[in-house]
Amino acid sequence: MARVRTLRPSRAAWSAVVVLAFAAQAVAAQRSNVAEQVAADRALLAKEVYVTPPAEIATLVTAPWYRNVTLTLQSPDRTHFLRQESDGMPSVQGFGKFHYYFGGLQVDPAANRARVLTMRASAGLSLIDATTGKTTTVEIPKGATVSSPSWSPDSRRVAYIANFPDASYVYVADAATGKSGQAARAPLLATLVTTIDWTQDGRHVVAVVVPSLRAPEPRKPAIETGPQVRLWLNGVKSPQRNFASLLDGPFDKDLLQYYVTGQLALIDVKTHALTRIGAPAMFTSVDPSPDGRYFRVTTMQRPFSYMVQYSSFGTREQLWDASGKVVAELWDRPLREAPDSTQTGAGFGGRGTLNGPPGKKFLAWMPSGPGMYYVEPVPSADSAANGGRANGGGRAGRGGRGGSVRAERVVQWMPPYGKDDTKVLYTNDAAVSQLAMSDDAKTLFLGQSSGGQGEIVAVDLADPPVRHVILRQRGYTPAFGTGGRGRGFGGRGGPSDAA
Structure with missing residues (x-):
């Protein structure tokens, strides 16, 4: 007669059963807690009133x-x-x-x-x-x-x-x-x-x-005076x-x-x-x-x-x-509906910013004496006549005769601000990327970049051919900070060598 063998669960199997039982209870409890929390949140929202946040959040928000x-x-x-x-x-x-x-x-x-x-x-x-x-x-x-x-x-x-x-x-x-x-x-x-x-x-x-x-303040008509009309650029996808x-x-x-x-x-x-x-x-x-x-x-x-x-x-x-x-x-x-060009427009401003009118970059008041100053490209006729050399002080243009000269010059614009009421203060051999003037209007500070190298130079307007290099560094982008009527200078980059 065959013997019947009874299989008994091992200790590991019993442990697994116990773990599953506890896990099921935990899941059920968690679901119950979630349901209770959802109900509590709904009840709170139904009151439609402001509530005080948890103490931790209130402390952070109200910190002095x-x-x-x-x-x-x-x-x-x-x-x-x-x-x-x-x-x-x-x-x-x-x-x-x-x-x-x-x-x-x-x-x-x-x-x-x-x-x-x-x-x-x-x-x-x-x-x-x-x-x-x-x-x-x-x-x-x-x-x-x-x-x-x-x-x-x-x-x-x-x-x-x-x-x-x-x-x-x-x-x-x-x-x-x-x-x-x-x-x-x-x-x-x-x-x-x-x-x-x-x-x-x-x-x-x-x-x-x-x-x-x-x-008096305009009053809105009780009845609209016409339909609501919207016009857009014909055939142009909205860039806004x-x-x-x-x-x-x-x-x-x-x-x-x-x-x-x-x-x-x-x-x-x-x-x-x-x-x-x-x-x-x-x-x-x-x-x-x-x-x-x-x-x-x-x-x-x-x-x-x-x-x-x-x-x-x-x-x-x-x-x-x-x-x-x-x-x-x-x-x-003009009105700028395309492309997107949202800009701020409040407050007294305009001193030395790059956003000057066309042809008058960095337009600003002279810090001392009459008039304004700005940067403009050297006219091509002047460049050709000088064979690519800067006039009014400064170094020769890098392009030379027949080359591509990107020279720019600093101009003083005098009252009564007519077309010809100008005087060239300094001519630079490259494009000017930053500009500041000392409070006594005797010294220019210029930033420029060329060939992957940026530099800041100072120019005494009484002796414009002499350029004093303050900072020159490869990979450096000259940037001047502003601070009221007088401006300092600084920039971005790593360690530098002053020349």
Whole structure:
């Protein structure tokens, strides 16, 4: 008779069964926890209220980072730093304040300013002595926040924008005592131009104010005056991204024009007199000459667009005299619906940037003396007559006779800024990639690259044939940093050899 053999599970098999049982229980528990968490989340969302985040996240978000001190905004005499003080994150009530959104431009209509000045302004200002560390608190008017502080050229005063709930004004503080007062009674139009600037003599502040004879805000018709129309480039695929904010109709265009049209003005900080310059316009930037007699202005131009944001709208750049008369046309830049070329356009600017008008690269005011300076290509007739040699100082062109000469020259443009009111200051043997001028206008600092090698040189305008090489390095890209009216220089690259 056959024997029946009973198979008993091994210890390993029993262990596997136990593990599977525990795993099944864990999966079931996890599913139960997930279901409970989903139900809890749904119940929380159904309440439709703000909730407090976990303590770890709340601690990170509410950390008092704004108490950190960064020593910036140094006075022209290098004796003090200006500190902008914050009171922390904006409130939910502040974020909820009514504002317009005009194709990328957020406007606080109650105060005629960019929304960023309402939401991100500083709570106070203090002056820090660079030697002793002593702090002087600037007396800010009650109920105001602070934006765009600016040192006077003699370092004795600080001008700033005081933002009240219903308007912004220019205030000026004494650097020694911290006491400040209102510079003019006219409210600012700080939607596109959100900064202020001094004239070189320290007597005036340049600003854009609300026009004195401004009409009431346009009102949207109760019934639409026509259909919604969109035109695009025939047969051209749209090169634009999808923008979160665009103008929606004719009323938006009129409302935008209303809130960006301001009056250029010169404010006497001693007498508080306000001098209006020219007619109101849609200013996007203003750059006064050091003596306050001329102004480089950029204005937004219609037509506007439903396809791109305001920073791609057409602009016109001109030179004005103190009466508002146009003395020179610099650049008419049309509406840019294609290709995509979104650019910022607020504030006083234009000093020494590469984005000058065509034929006038690095256009900027002379830091000392009258006029402006810029870089232009050496005319071909001059190059041919000189056999490829630089004129007005500088070295011979690398191309030589019959070669390809890429020479450029630095030109001073004198008042009244006619076509022939120019003087060549220096001719370089190659294209100029960076340019700066000393505060006394006696020394040029030029950056150039050729054959994979970059260099920065200094040129004494009293002895232009002599070039002083500050830095020369293969693979180096010359780059000058900006810092107010005076500019330093620096760049990117590894270890270098100074020649």
